[in-house]
Amino acid sequence: MRRIALLVLITGALVATWFQQPATQVNTVRELAPGVFFHEGDLRGSGHCNTGWVIFDDYVLVLDANFPSGAQMVLAKIKAQTNKPVRFAFDTHHHGDHAYGNQIWADNGAVPVAHENVLAEMQKYETGLFGGKPGRWEAEAKSREDVRASKLKPPSLLYRDLMIFDDGKRRVELRYFGVAHTRGDGFAWLPKERILFTGDAAVNGPFNFLGDADSAAWVETLTAAQTLAPSVVAPGHGPLGDGRVLAAQRQFFVDLRAEVGKRKGLPPDRMQAEVPAIRTALLERHATYIDPGPAPIIGFESQVATVYREMTGQEFPKKASQEAARITHQQHHGIEPR
Numbered sequence: 333m334r335r336i337a338l339l340v341l342i343t344g345a346l347v348a349t350w351f352q353q354p355a356t357q358v359n360t361v362r363e364l365a366p367g368v369f370f371h372e373g374d375l376r377g378s379g380h381c382n383t384g385w386v387i388f389d390d391y392v393l394v395l396d397a398n399f400p401s402g403a404q405m406v407l408a409k410i411k412a413q414t415n416k417p418v419r420f421a422f423d424t425h426h427h428g429d430h431a432y433g434n435q436i437w438a439d440n441g442a443v444p445v446a447h448e449n450v451l452a453e454m455q456k457y458e459t460g461l462f463g464g465k466p467g468r469w470e471a472e473a474k475s476r477e478d479v480r481a482s483k484l485k486p487p488s489l490l491y492r493d494l495m496i497f498d499d500g501k502r503r504v505e506l507r508y509f510g511v512a513h514t515r516g517d518g519f520a521w522l523p524k525e526r527i528l529f530t531g532d533a534a535v536n537g538p539f540n541f542l543g544d545a546d547s548a549a550w551v552e553t554l555t556a557a558q559t560l561a562p563s564v565v566a567p568g569h570g571p572l573g574d575g576r577v578l579a580a581q582r583q584f585f586v587d588l589r590a591e592v593g594k595r596k597g598l599p600p601d602r603m604q605a606e607v608p609a610i611r612t613a614l615l616e617r618h619a620t621y622i623d624p625g626p627a628p629i630i631g632f633e634s635q636v637a638t639v640y641r642e643m644t645g646q647e648f649p650k651k652a653s654q655e656a657a658r659i660t661h662q663q664h665h666g667i668e669p670r
C-alpha cells in the first residue's frame with residue numbers, strides 16, 4: 333500500500349517536473365495525444381517556430397506553416413508517419429517564421445488557413461506582393477536562402493470567429509480572442525485533449541516581439557484564452573508547457589506595463605535610462621521572459637520602448653548600439669521582421 337502511494341507520488345512529481353521544466357527538445361517530434369503532435373522549432377539556429385499537426389481520418393492539419401526550411405523539415409517528419417495528405421496549414425499570424433512556409437505546404441496539396449486579419453496584416457506589410465514596393469518578404473529574402481527560393485503565399489481560407497475541423501474522433505477549433513502579438517493571432521484548440529496551440533500570443537521563453545503588438549489588448553486576449561483552461565499549452569516558441577504558460581505570459585505584460593506606467597511621465601531620454609531598473613524589477617518574477625544572455629533574440633529595451641510609445645506616443649531618442657546589434661542578430665536569423 334505504502335509502495336503504491338510512493339509510486340503515485342513519484343509519478344505525480346515526474347509529471348509535474350515534465351511540465352514545469354520540460355527539457356528543450358528542439359527538432360524532435362512529440363506525440364501529445366493519439367494523432368496530435370508537437371515539434372519544437374530551432375529558433376536560435378534557424379529562426380523556426382514550433383509546429384503542431386493533427387492526423388484526421390482523411391488528412392493532416394498542420395498548425396503553423398513555419399519558414400520554408402522549417403516547413404520542409406516538418407513535412408518530411410509527417411510523411412514518415414502517415415501517407416495521409418496534408419490538406420490545411422494554419423498560420424497563427426502573418427510573421428515570416430509562421431507563414432512564409434505556406435508555399436511549401438501549397439506545393440504539397442495544402443491550403444493555407446488563417447484568421448482574416450492575417451491576410452489584412454499581409455496586405456499592410458507585404459507591399460512587394462500587394463503594393464509594389466519591396467516589403468517584409470523581400471527584406472527577409474536578403475538574409476534567408478529558403479525565403480529567396482520560395483514565394484509568398486497568403487492564406488486564402490479565412491475565418492472570423494471560429495473554424496472547426498472534426499471527423500468524429502478528433503476535433504480542432506481555430507479560435508480568435510482579439511489583438512495580441514498581432515491583429516490576427518489565431519489559436520488552435522483541441523477541446524477533448526485540452527491542448528491549446530497559441531502561436532506567438534504565448535511563448536515560453538524570452539521571445540516576445542512587440543513590433544506589431546498592442547500590449548494592453550494582448551493582456552485582454554490572454555485573459556480570454558485562459559477561460560479555455562488548457563492542460564497543455566503548445567507555445568509559438570520555446571518548450572511545451574501547461575496552462576501556467578498563459579498565466580505567466582499574461583503576468584509578464586501586466587507587470588511590464590505597470591513598471592513602464594509608473595514612469596510614463598518621464599521624458600524619453602530619462603525613460604530610456606530607466607530600462608535597466610525596469611529589467612531588474614521584473615527579472616526575478618519573469619526570468620522566463622527576460623533573456624540573460626549577451627545576444628538576446630529580442631532586446632528588452634525594445635519591449636520597454638514599445639510599451640512607452642503605446643502609453644505616451646513618444647519614441648526613445650536613440651537606439652543604443654547594443655540594441656542595434658540585437659536587431660541585426662534578429663534579422664540575421666530571420667526572426668520577426670519589422
Ligand SMILES: [Zn+2]
Pocket residue numbers: 425427430513532541668
Ligand atoms: Zn510572431
